[in-house]
Amino acid sequence: MLKISELAAKTGLTAHTIRFYEKHGLISASERSEAGYRYYNEADIRRAEFVKTARNIGFSLEDISQLLSIRVDKTSHSCQEVTDITQHKLDEVNAKLEELRSMQNTLQILLKSCCGGPENATHCSIMEALEAGDLKKTRSAA
């Protein structure tokens, strides 16, 4: 049985984050001491590590919530449900990659066009390009 700071050390989460995850139903301590201290057993630890792993991959807390409900009763959930969540995340990642590549491209073009030297910016080609506004849109949402 681990105390919260021990679980924190083990998972690399902070105690604050663990409590935060508990509030959002991702993690819980199956026991409490008389004084109210959280105590985590083996199953709790595995669940916390599952959450950490999923988080590291980039799943949102909402995604992880879904994955956890599958996890607690695998027999009543299908592989398809799991791949759906994963595919959806991949779609998001791909969309973001597309956006970032476009930003990268534009920024590289801007940098190549400018001398970058100590001369004053009166004829800076980056500034001119921003004035001209003929740069393609790279950003969709925040």
Add this chain to the structure above:
Amino acid sequence: MLKISELAAKTGLTAHTIRFYEKHGLISASERSEAGYRYYNEADIRRAEFVKTARNIGFSLEDISQLLSIRVDKTSHSCQEVTDITQHKLDEVNAKLEELRSMQNTLQILLKSCCGGPENATHCSIMEALEAGDLKKTRSAA
């Protein structure tokens, strides 16, 4: 002279966003009607379009703020200042790209490993991989 909704139409920003940008010092109306209505002249419009272009490229409002201070007095700023901002943004974008590529890779591996079928998730290889926790970390910050 354009009213706020006309500037909105012209730039593709909303009137709300224009006021928000004003509050943050990015845009302003050089005139007001007696009733307090904002009126934008040619220079205001060019500035608003500059902001929009920079925003589309992916610069933060903070970045844009810096670019605008260079813009209003180009002679006392160097090309290097401009490229520094641009390079810094590119560095950010590259870091994020790296992170996302790693996420993409992991997600693709997971998807390839799982049948994705209607069978129950008892032996789902995605779930197993998440349990095992041997997936490399892809995420650094939110």
Add this chain to the structure above:
DNA sequence: ATTGACCTTAGAGTCAACTCTAAGCTTATA
């Protein structure tokens, strides 16, 4: 017995960039 490290809670604060609301003027059109 006292220190100091650790634990508890509810709730507030942070970040970025909006987005919206309410209450009340103003202006253009029918």
Add this chain to the structure above:
DNA sequence: TATAAGCTTAGAGTTGACTCTAAGGTCAAT
């Protein structure tokens, strides 16, 4: 003249994932 569309402001709400604070209780070691 009445109605609707558009403008004003201050300020609150949104999103996601934390992050921190205050005020206090607990525990191990000296």
